[in-house]
Amino acid sequence: MTSPLIRFDSWFFAKGKPHTLALLRIVFCSIAFLVLLIQSSFLYDYYGQGGLLSVEGLELWQWTGEGFNPLKYLSFKELVAFYTVILFACIGGILGLFTRVSLIITALGFLAFHNRNPLILNSGDALLRLVLTYLACSSCGNAYSLDRLRVLRSKKVDLAEQEVNLWPQRLIAIQIALLYFSAAWFKMQGVLWREGLVIWFVSRIEELQRFPVPEFFYSLWFSKVATYGTLILELALCTLVWFKPYRSWILAGGVLLHAGISYQFNIPFFGLITVSCYLAFYSSSEIQHFMKMLYKRVTSVRRPRSLRKLSPTGS
Amino acid sequence: MIVRSIVVRAVVYFHLLAILSYALPTPPENMKIGVYDVSLSEKIGAWPAYFLGWNSVSVRPLFDTYVRLTGAHQHWNMFAPTPIHENLWVDATVTYKSGAEKQYVFPRNSKLTIVDGFIQERYWKYLDSVQEESNAIMWPDMARFVAQKMYKHHEDPPVRVRLHRHTKPVSEPGSKDDAEYTNFTFYDTPISSKNLKKERV
Numbered sequence: 001m002t003s004p005l006i007r008f009d010s011w012f013f014a015k016g017k018p019h020t021l022a023l024l025r026i027v028f029c030s031i032a033f034l035v036l037l038i039q040s041s042f043l044y045d046y047y048g049q050g051g052l053l054s055v056e057g058l059e060l061w062q063w064t065g066e067g068f069n070p071l072k073y074l075s076f077k078e079l080v081a082f083y084t085v086i087l088f089a090c091i092g093g094i095l096g097l098f099t100r101v102s103l104i105i106t107a108l109g110f111l112a113f114h115n116r117n118p119l120i121l122n123s124g125d126a127l128l129r130l131v132l133t134y135l136a137c138s139s140c141g142n143a144y145s146l147d148r149l150r151v152l153r154s155k156k157v158d159l160a161e162q163e164v165n166l167w168p169q170r171l172i173a174i175q176i177a178l179l180y181f182s183a184a185w186f187k188m189q190g191v192l193w194r195e196g197l198v199i200w201f202v203s204r205i206e207e208l209q210r211f212p213v214p215e216f217f218y219s220l221w222f223s224k225v226a227t228y229g230t231l232i233l234e235l236a237l238c239t240l241v242w243f244k245p246y247r248s249w250i251l252a253g254g255v256l257l258h259a260g261i262s263y264q265f266n267i268p269f270f271g272l273i274t275v276s277c278y279l280a281f282y283s284s285s286e287i288q289h290f291m292k293m294l295y296k297r298v299t300s301v302r303r304p305r306s307l308r309k310l311s312p313t314g315s
Numbered sequence: 316m317i318v319r320s321i322v323v324r325a326v327v328y329f330h331l332l333a334i335l336s337y338a339l340p341t342p343p344e345n346m347k348i349g350v351y352d353v354s355l356s357e358k359i360g361a362w363p364a365y366f367l368g369w370n371s372v373s374v375r376p377l378f379d380t381y382v383r384l385t386g387a388h389q390h391w392n393m394f395a396p397t398p399i400h401e402n403l404w405v406d407a408t409v410t411y412k413s414g415a416e417k418q419y420v421f422p423r424n425s426k427l428t429i430v431d432g433f434i435q436e437r438y439w440k441y442l443d444s445v446q447e448e449s450n451a452i453m454w455p456d457m458a459r460f461v462a463q464k465m466y467k468h469h470e471d472p473p474v475r476v477r478l479h480r481h482t483k484p485v486s487e488p489g490s491k492d493d494a495e496y497t498n499f500t501f502y503d504t505p506i507s508s509k510n511l512k513k514e515r516v
Binding site: 009012013038039041045046050051052053054057060061067068110114115119120121122123126129130133165167171174175178179181182185186187188189190191192193197198200201204205207208210211220223266267268270 | 396402488
């Protein structure tokens with residue numbers, strides 16, 4: 001019988017098809033593109049020398065110092081050019097064009113923006129930065145990409161059929177489980193969490209609200225159900241999610257949790273980024289099966305049913 | 316090939332240990348390692364706090380440089396351990412050279428459309444942390460930002476900025492929400508128009 005460490009090592013450094021990593025690449029580069037795009041009108045406020053955080057202010061702030069921070073040396077015009085390069089790198093990542101280079105530029109670009117102004121980041125930003133870094137280390141351009149088509153035409157080799165290292169995918173799955181584990185532990189240190197009162201307080205913070213919710217959301221009993229429910233789900237999302245029979249149910253619970261949070265509270269992209277990481281729990285064959293179903297569904301929607309029934313002569 | 320495999324494994328396991336150490340919470344304030352004297356049964360019950368204390372004091376510093384350089388630092392304390400339980404918004408009074416005064420209100424999600432609130436959420440994130448007393452070191456920068464925003468005419472530059480915090484506590488569970496906002500000027504500073512001119516885009 002092999003030791004748990006050896007079994008973990010063979011699972012962690014296993015090889016397999018690249019489809020899950022490829023889908024993660026498309027989803028995360030799309031999110032990265034949107035995250036950057038909605039900042040376009042506020043670049044000076046967020047990252048400019050006359051903005052929310054000057055370079056002198058940044059140097060006083062505890063986080064920085066030795067981190068990768070090229071933006072503090074750039075003029076605003078150069079910063080806009082840097083921003084544009086990262087936007088194009090995101091598009092390269094979505095299309096799978098020069099994928100490795102695009103992903104490295106995107107990951108380093110996000111790291112640079114985050115280090116330039118850490119005061120405007122939420123947890124979703126940190127997770128996005130980490131996942132982009134993991135994807136930059138992976139062979140996520142081997143499937144669903146223009147790079148694959150390029151190699152298929154020139155060398156007659158299908159990269160999607162080659163086995164790649166899966167450790168970046170495993171790392172994303174471990175990262176998300178670690179996030180829930182840590183979040184649950186942090187929460188259990190708080191008296192309000194242990195007493196089931198958190199939703200009571202948070203749902204009354206005016207600046208956090210997004211869409212209106214039914215009156216019972218503000219009741220004490222709902223606060224208890226939602227607070228304890230969140231804790232239970234977060235614990236399940238870092239433990240039971242590793243057992244295949246429960247996996248999809250637990251992840252569906254996670255999707256509902258984040259949908260609820262995103263509906264009620266204005267925390268842009270956090271739910272979407274977290275839920276997108278759930279893809280890492282699925283194997284490439286499962287993702288391929290899902291993509292085939294999606295393709296069938298999309299192509300059948302594109303052709304109206306009445307036309308599909310008609311013969312070529314129209315009879 | 317074997318050498319490459321060993322190097323990759325070493326780097327990835329090092330990274331895994333780094334994120335494990337960084338993601339774990341710091342121990343609760345009242346249970347920091349070695350600063351309290353309790354009975355043995357309480358000590359056994361408090362082992363997670365001891366573990367967290369050991370992690371944050373002895374293990375985490377080993378990875379400091381690595382996580383800062385690679386951006387692997389992480390802190391998953393959303394709404395925890397104590398969530399915000401106070402409504403808050405911040406504005407500023409800007410005094411110009413001519414003696415005129417104008418208000419600047421940092422973007423407020425509750426006063427914006429859903430789309431604008433979504434796009435401008437980062438201002439709230441900034442205010443939420445910077446307005447705290449523990450971050451008073453950042454207030455001169457905040458005042459300078461407001462002055463820069465409100466600097467419209469060269470002949471009448473801002474000369475003074477006062478930052479105001481508006482807070483309203485959330486009602487206790489089961490009771491009615493009838494509290495009013497209270498205002499507090501938390502920072503008052505003269506502004507040098509020389510710097511503002513230099514920084515204008």
